[in-house]
Amino acid sequence: MSDKKxxxxxxxxxxxxxxxxxxxxxxxxxxxxxxxxxxxxxxxEAKPDVIVTDFQMPIMSGLELVEKLRQCESTKNIxxxxxxxxxxxxxxxxxxxxxxxxxxxxxFSPRELLGHIEDVLHSKEVSKQNL
Amino acid sequence: MKLGxxxxxxPLRGASLRSTSAIVTAIVAGGLFIAGxxxxxxxxxxxxxRSWCGVVYISAYFAGAVGVIWLxxxxxxxxxxxxxxxxxLKSEKPLFxxxxxxxxxxxxxxxxxxRIESYSNLLERLQKQVKDLQIQVQLSRRQKxxxxxxxxxxxxxxxxxxxxxRLLMANEAAGKLFNFDFINSQFKPIDSLIxxxxxxxxxxxxxxxxxxVEATRHEIEFLQDExxxxxxxxxxxxxxxxxxxxxxxxxxxxxxxxxxxxxxxSDFVSxxxxxxxxxxxxxxxxxxxxxxxxxxxxxxxxxxxxxxxNQAKRLNRLIEDILNISRIESGLIRIEKSPTSLTIIIExxxxxxxxxxxxxxxxxxxxxxxxxxxxxxxxxMISQVIVNLLSNAVKYTPRGGSVRIDTLVDETSGVAQVTxxxxxxxxxxxxxxxxxDKFYRVxxxxxxxxxxxxxxxxxxxxxxxxxxxxxxxxxxPNVGSTFGFELPLAASHAxxxx
Numbered sequence: 001m002s003d004k005k006x007x008x009x010x011x012x013x014x015x016x017x018x019x020x021x022x023x024x025x026x027x028x029x030x031x032x033x034x035x036x037x038x039x040x041x042x043x044x045e046a047k048p049d050v051i052v053t054d055f056q057m058p059i060m061s062g063l064e065l066v067e068k069l070r071q072c073e074s075t076k077n078i079x080x081x082x083x084x085x086x087x088x089x090x091x092x093x094x095x096x097x098x099x100x101x102x103x104x105x106x107x108f109s110p111r112e113l114l115g116h117i118e119d120v121l122h123s124k125e126v127s128k129q130n131l
Numbered sequence: 132m133k134l135g136x137x138x139x140x141x142p143l144r145g146a147s148l149r150s151t152s153a154i155v156t157a158i159v160a161g162g163l164f165i166a167g168x169x170x171x172x173x174x175x176x177x178x179x180x181r182s183w184c185g186v187v188y189i190s191a192y193f194a195g196a197v198g199v200i201w202l203x204x205x206x207x208x209x210x211x212x213x214x215x216x217x218x219x220l221k222s223e224k225p226l227f228x229x230x231x232x233x234x235x236x237x238x239x240x241x242x243x244x245x246r247i248e249s250y251s252n253l254l255e256r257l258q259k260q261v262k263d264l265q266i267q268v269q270l271s272r273r274q275k276x277x278x279x280x281x282x283x284x285x286x287x288x289x290x291x292x293x294x295x296x297r298l299l300m301a302n303e304a305a306g307k308l309f310n311f312d313f314i315n316s317q318f319k320p321i322d323s324l325i326x327x328x329x330x331x332x333x334x335x336x337x338x339x340x341x342x343x344v345e346a347t348r349h350e351i352e353f354l355q356d357e358x359x360x361x362x363x364x365x366x367x368x369x370x371x372x373x374x375x376x377x378x379x380x381x382x383x384x385x386x387x388x389x390x391x392x393x394x395x396x397s398d399f400v401s402x403x404x405x406x407x408x409x410x411x412x413x414x415x416x417x418x419x420x421x422x423x424x425x426x427x428x429x430x431x432x433x434x435x436x437x438x439x440x441n442q443a444k445r446l447n448r449l450i451e452d453i454l455n456i457s458r459i460e461s462g463l464i465r466i467e468k469s470p471t472s473l474t475i476i477i478e479x480x481x482x483x484x485x486x487x488x489x490x491x492x493x494x495x496x497x498x499x500x501x502x503x504x505x506x507x508x509x510x511x512m513i514s515q516v517i518v519n520l521l522s523n524a525v526k527y528t529p530r531g532g533s534v535r536i537d538t539l540v541d542e543t544s545g546v547a548q549v550t551x552x553x554x555x556x557x558x559x560x561x562x563x564x565x566x567x568d569k570f571y572r573v574x575x576x577x578x579x580x581x582x583x584x585x586x587x588x589x590x591x592x593x594x595x596x597x598x599x600x601x602x603x604x605x606x607x608p609n610v611g612s613t614f615g616f617e618l619p620l621a622a623s624h625a626x627x628x629x
Contacts (some may be wrong), residue, residue, distance in 0.1 A: 013490065014413040014438045018420055025425050056405065085408035086401055106408045107415035111423065 004121055005029040007048035009039040009065065010083065011057045019052060022110040023117070036060025040068050043075050050120055052113065055084035063090065066098045079120045083108060162198075288362075288383040291369070292336060296321050299378060308355075308362075308383065329353050332364065332381075339366040340379045351383070361390045395571070395584075402572070402584060406449050410442035417442075452585050455515070456569065459592040466597055470621040471510045473538050473547055474500040480517040481536070488525050488534065495521075496535040504540050504547050505621040512593045513618075519586040520551040520614050527612070528555035540620065550615035557608035566604060567591040587614075594618070 008019050011034045020030040031046050033039035036053070037060040043051060051069070055062040062082055069075040080099070082090065085106040095103060101120045104113060282289050288305035292298055298321050301313045311324045322333045332351055339347045346367045353360055362383045369378040417435040426432040458464035481495060488495050506513070517536075524534040532554040539548040558566060558573050565571045569588040594600040594616045606612035 012409055012413065014442065015416065017434070018413070018416040018438075021431065022420060022425055025427070083412075085405040085412065107412035109419055110416050110425075111419060 003027070003029070004049040005031065005046060006117060007039060007043055007046065007051045007053075008032045009034070009036065009051065009053040009057070009062070011035060011054065015054070015083075018110060019113065022114055026114055028117075036062060036065035036068075039065055040072075040075075043069060043078060044072065047074065048078060049124070050117055051078055051080045052117070053080060053082060055082055055086060055090070063094070063098075066100060070098055079124060081113070081116055081120065083113075287385070289380070290321075290336075290383075291378060291380045292321050292340075293378040294340070294376065296333075296337065296340075298324060305383070332383075335364060335366060336379055336381060339368060340376055343368060343376050350386075359387070360385065361387045395569075398572070399569075399584065403449075403453070407446065410446045410449075413442040414439050414446075452589055456585060456589050456592060459589075459596055464597070466509050466512070468507055468509050468598075470505045471508050471513060473504040473506060473513070473549060473618075474502075476510065476514050476517055477536060477538065477549070480514055480521060483518055484521045484525060487522065491525060491528070492530050493525050493528055494533040496533055498537050501538050501540055503542070503620075504538050506547050506598075506618040507621040508598055508618060509593075512597060516590045516593050516616065517549070517551075519590050520549075523586055523614070524551050524553035524555065524612075528553045542620070545620045546617050547620050548615060548617045550613050552611060552613040554611045557610055557612055558604070558606040559608055563604060563606060567602060590614075590616070 006023050006028050008016050008023070008030055009032065010016050010019075013034065016032045016034070020032060023030050031042055031048060033042050035057050039051070039053060040060070042048075053062040053065055057065075060068075062084070066080050066082075069078060069080070077099075079101045081102045081104065082100050083104050083106055084090070090100065090103055094100070101123075102116045104116065282300070283302045285302055286304055288308045289300070289302045290298070290305045290309075291300040297318050298313075298316055299318070301309075301311070301316070303313075306313050306316075309325050309329060316324050321336065322330065325333050329351075331353070335347070335349050335351070346365060349364045349366070351362045351364050353362075363386045364381060364383050366379055366381045368376045369380055371377040417438045420426055421432065421435050426435055455464065477497070478500075481497065485495070521534065521536065528534060534554075535552045537550050537552075539550070540546075541548070562573050566573065567587050567590070569585065571588075572584040591602050594602050598618055600616055600618040602614075602616045604612060604614050
């Protein structure tokens with residue numbers, strides 16, 4: 001069982017619900033938001049270990065959220081996994097510049113998403129230990 | 132035939148001399164003959180007494196003989212001349228030159244007539260050539276007129292410049308595009324006629340002329356009346372007889388609208404793929420969770436099944452929307468009109484939108500049902516119109532807002548009106564006229580909610596194209612919008628065969 005916290009952001013309530021169940025079943029603590037602006041506030045408060053966010057959302061998009069996260073001292077190092085229904089929505093360069101660890105195309109597999117979250121957290125642990 | 136001085140004067144002079152000598156000879160011979168005869172007549176009397184008479188007699192006799200011979204020779208020559216002339220006349224050949232002044236005049240007349248004839252022929256040919264040239268000039272003028280008429284009537288801008296970059300020709304569209312008057316601008320340098328922010332075009336003209344490439348194509352963008360214009364510019368070199376570039380001709384086709392449509396289509400594909408993938412993502416995720424046994428209790432399982440079912444319906448609705456628009460546009464949709472109560476349709480559709488509104492904590496306000504609100508319409512289509520308007524209102528209204536639906540009946544004009552008002556984000560004034568356009572999404576609101584830009588277009592097609600009604604919208608940014616439609620009441624509507 002893991003004690004890690006994951007922030008799930010999507011305006012599609014069903015997606016949030018499914019991902020949350022999958023993560024909770026695997027020992028993760030889950031917090032959620034349905035737009036980028038609320039997600040940023042939650043990220044500042046809850047300090048999640050990883051953020052899973054949709055790309056296109058009302059009020060503030062996933063990309064705008066990541067840009068904002070990278071500008072804030074307390075959130076700039078939180079790894080992000082992006083879900084997108086639009087192919088080529090984010091360029092490789094953008095992904096690299098904004099430290100987006102993974103981009104998953106919709107429809108996605110919750111199993112696959114869980115695997116990516118575990119990989120990201122593992123890499124983070126390794127980096128910490130090396131420091 | 133050469134007209135030379137020697138050719139005519141020499142034979143004439145020779146002929147004259149010969150005839151003079153013949154006459155003199157004849158006179159001398161005649162004189163001597165007469166003298167001989169006289170001497171012979173009187174010599175017998177005188178000779179008896181004098182010796183000198185014998186000498187005279189012999190001399191006279193000799194002279195007479197010579198005279199006779201000369202006379203014969205003269206007559207012989209005369210006869211030959213007459214024979215020659217007769218033969219010449221018979222053969223229609225000209226008489227020997229210089230025979231007389233008349234023959235000279237005749238000969239000269241012939242020469243002159245020959246000359247006149249040849250000059251007449253030459254003149255005739257020249258006149259024919261002049262006529263041909265005049266016809267060609269007329270044809271060229273007509274062709275030039277036709278070409279100019281075509282060029283001037285073109286919507287595309289056409290500009291022709293010479294090798295010194297001076298304006299040779301421009302049509303009205305070019306004048307409008309670059310804001311100059313052609314009549315007053317002809318032969319002026321092109322860069323003095325085109326404002327600096329459009330100088331990119333002048334650079335392309337120069338480059339094309341200098342490169343001497345037959346034709347080049349460029350896409351030019353510039354601001355006009357504060358709107359971005361995109362022009363497809365084809366520049367062709369104009370060559371002279373020596374195949375040297377003596378100017379360039381440019382045709383500028385406005386592709387702003389095409390670009391906009393292209394962008395809208397691209398956006399549409401992007402939106403549609405997003406809209407299709409989103410419910411598909413929920414279906415895929417829920418089914419995988421069920422297969423993996425992640426739904427631990429019965430309630431969670433039912434939730435997943437419900438998500439799959441609802442998202443499948445959503446997917447179907449989207450596909451139906453796209454197909455319906457396509458069918459209405461192509462005229463292939465099956466329309467089944469019948470007297471239909473608007474209140475009943477509204478009630479049914481409110482049930483469908485209820486859960487969505489509750490999710491967003493949006494209050495739906497309805498009025499007391501109206502009894503006489505029966506319209507002659509296709510029930511399924513009007514249901515789609517109402518659900519589209521209601522779901523749009525909920526979609527663009529922030530959490531905690533309200534959506535109100537009203538029906539008004541004007542029995543005098545025989546019209547029923549349905550309006551859906553919200554307390555949503557509203558629409559900027561400059562975008563209101565486009566909200567019913569296919570694929571159009573209000574740019575300021577596209578982040579507020581997802582959509583394909585098809586819903587309102589479908590509303591317009593159903594109301595205006597299928598039911599001959601009217602759609603309208605009133606909106607104020609940050610206050611709210613009211614979308615509505617009007618349909619003829621069934622009582623005032625003649626039943627028509629569908």
